[in-house]
Amino acid sequence: MSRKFIIRRLGVFSIFLEPSRLRAFARSSELGLIFAAAVVGVVSGCVVTGMSLISQAMHRSIFQLDDGVRLSSIAAADWTLLFLAPIAGGAVLGLLLFVLTRYRKKPMVDPIEANALHGGRLSLNDSLIVAAQNLISNGFGASVGLEAGYTQLASGFASKIGLLLQLRRADLRILVGCGASGAIAAAFNAPLTGSFYAFELIIGSYAIVSLAPVIVAALISNLVARAFAADNFLIEIGNFGSVIPADYIPALMLGFLCAGAGILLMKGVAFVEETARKSFIPPYLRPLIGGALVGGLALVTPQVLSGGHGALHLNLDQQGTMMAVLGILLLKALASAISIGSGFRGGLFFGSLFMGALLGKLFAFFAALVFAHTTFTPVTYALVGMSALAVSVIGGPLTMTFLALEITGDFPIMVLVLAAVITASVTVRNTFGYSFATWRFHLRGESIRSAHDVGWIRNLTVGKLMRADVRTASVHTSVKQFRQDFPLGSSQRVIILDDNGKYVGIVLVPEAHAGVTENSDEDKLITDLIRYQNDFLQPEMNAKQAARLFDETESEALAVVNDFIERRVVGLLTESHTLRRYSEELDRQRRSAAGEI
Incomplete structure (x- = not known):
């Protein structure tokens, strides 16, 4: 049976056997772009699942953890491993940086920069390198999350698929957004969060033409991740009461507080980076020193290690003292600044959620004395602080609002979170003017304020x-x-x-x-x-x-x-x-x- 006969019998489905017809279908039809987005969704779900499982396997192997135990929530551990593991990770990462500096001269481009300046063109090789660096950093306990690696690699595959299909500039940018959407949706079991992450942070705008592809990629990626890893990515929030009008005043105040904390955190990372840059220490040795400092902080509390998934649940479930919560918050902020500033690869997405929850619980100690007529519980304060600090650092008000909705399933709480998130976002935008990603672009000399296409x-x-x-x-x-x-x-x-x-x-x-x-x-x-x-x-x-x-x-x-x-x-x-x-x-x-x- 000839190839031509098979193609004729398949009819419309024959486009999948002819690369030229497949490219034409993707370029000329909205359905073609949606189909490409579905493929990107499958890839994104596999990327997130694979990276997460590799990271957990590294934690179990390096830190000798039992199955199901998160690194940042361990109560008893080998203190020698806690100290030495980040140092070993810094050594491995430093060796990789040494090799890269000899053979790669161009800086690596992330999805925001790719969509803002390069029309969605993102190197898959660079994305694989970034993902490997992120896994090394997180796997050896540096205080960074995996979300940066998730979005980088998923967007890198999306860009590669779009280039193979020879998509137009606008469609390629959308497909890169689909990769990031699928990555965040799978990472947090939150398709709406992933979708608006793409609209607000990767594509830079919302348009009807981009709605269907981004949503499809988020939904499929989430389904793929759930099929492989079940509830591995869930964030569980405790019980909280109903919302009354008096609750909005402390929520707004917490939004202002989180805005200030977010600015301090971003400037803290920049200060560590600048200090390291001006020092005599070569770049490939900085992660080694940073690992030693993070290891020293881990001896005080293991909650500073890795992204903080286990520590977040630990602090939401337990009611600690004010000094204990404040101490963990300061140590986590310091560990994050040292990790990123010394050259470990990763982001502050989950770290900002964890620190925001701690800041919310800390605020609850004072709010109980001042706001006697509210129904706020410490868990509610933690949820509001989590979203408000994350938007101060990462950006994306609707992204963080929908994350609260998908975590809780409670619409009144979402509206309350929205008020705090908008307060924090407006405050940061008018006093500081940058998110964490665009602040780093600014320090590098780029004038990028968002992923809006200026390329x-x-x-x-x-x-x-x-x-x-x-x-x-x-x-x-x-x-x-x-x-x-x-x-x-x-x-x-x-x-x-x-x-x-x-x-x-x-x-x-x-x-x-x-x-x-x-x-x-x-x-x-x-x-x-x-x-x-x-x-x-x-x-x-x-x-x-x-x-x-x-x-x-x-x-x-x-x-x-x-x-x-x-x-x-x-x-x-x-x-x-x-x-x-x-x-x-x-x-x-x-x-x-x-x-x-």
């Missing part, structure tokens, strides 16, 4: 927009000779060069033909008519920067030079062409977001 602006460069066929004249040319060489109508403007070919300025041809009529004046050099001597563009500038320079210089066209030193003219760009192309791209982006193209 197309950077791709619309002066070098791509300019005309290379420019007319030039020497700075020693007389007005008479200039008129002869460039009669009216021959050109609008001429670029003037010195003896070494360097840019001097621009002369407008109509101006050279106006104002001077006597022969004695025609022997003057053209230098008196030169404009824009120090105003020019460079090929790497984007259209937005060029438009700003046109506005500042009040010019209709500017020369393009190769650099500030050599000043060799490589082209000419007009304001009208720049604004027209910029407007066309803006309109294309708008229509793409609306699903019109």
Whole structure:
């Protein structure tokens, strides 16, 4: 039986046997993108399950834990292992960093940066390396979660699938969001949380065209993870009372408190990183020292180790003293800052949830004395603090609100959490202006505030927009000779060069033909008519920067030079062409977001 006969018999399903038809189906049909998202969902569920099981196996093997016991909740352990394991992890990670610094020069791109600057193009090899680093860090007990590795690897596979299908820029960005959506949905048994994580943090906007693929990826990934790992990812919250209007006042106050704590945590990580960078310690030795410090903190309490899943449940179930809760909170914050600042790979997603729960329980000690008419229980304060601190660090108000809803299944509690989350989010945005990810971009010199697609602006460069066929004249040319060489109508403007070919300025041809009529004046050099001597563009500038320079210089066209030193003219760009192309791209982006193209 021939291949062609089989394809004819399969009818519409034959697209799955023909790569070219499959690519066309994915590019031309919304159903095709949904199908691709479903595949990404399956991959994401497998990624989360696999990484989680590997991490738990490492914990059991390295720390000699019993089955079902979480590292951060152990009561008795070998204190030597608690101290030495993070050091060993730092040594292994340092060796990997040493190898990477010799063979890889480019920084690794995460999903937010990929969608903001590169149209969803994310290296799968880099994603595998990041996931391996995250597993080493978490598996040896560093105070980092696995969520960064989950989203990086799932998004890396999603980007690879999208590139194989040759998806358009907008669709590729959506598919990368599907990978992150599936990863978070599987990690927390929370499809809505994963979906809004993608909308708010990875795609950067919500659109009807992206709704179905993102939701499908989240649902399928969650089902796959539940099939493999059952209740391995569940967060269980205790009982809490009903919500009354008086409960909103302490919730809002806790939101303000969490905003301040989140800013301090992010600045603490940046301080440790800056201190390590300015020190004499080479990068590949920093994880070793960081591991020793984390190991020392683990001797005080093992709750600082790893992401903190076990410690979170331990503290939700038990009622500790105020000093005990405060101590664990400070030690966990310090361990997280040291771990990330010293070079361990991971994120603060679950760490911020754990620290937020501790901060909420700490707030409950004072709230019981001040707010006598509320129905808040310590567990309720913990839930509100958990969401508010997480949004302060990670961002995504609706993401954290839906996480509270999917954990509790209680709508009134969700509304209460929403009030605290919005308070924390607005406070951080207006006083600090960054989430943890965008703060690190800022420290690196990038101006990314979200995953909103700004890469197309950077791709619309002066070098791509300019005309290379420019007319030039020497700075020693007389007005008479200039008129002869460039009669009216021959050109609008001429670029003037010195003896070494360097840019001097621009002369407008109509101006050279106006104002001077006597022969004695025609022997003057053209230098008196030169404009824009120090105003020019460079090929790497984007259209937005060029438009700003046109506005500042009040010019209709500017020369393009190769650099500030050599000043060799490589082209000419007009304001009208720049604004027209910029407007066309803006309109294309708008229509793409609306699903019109």
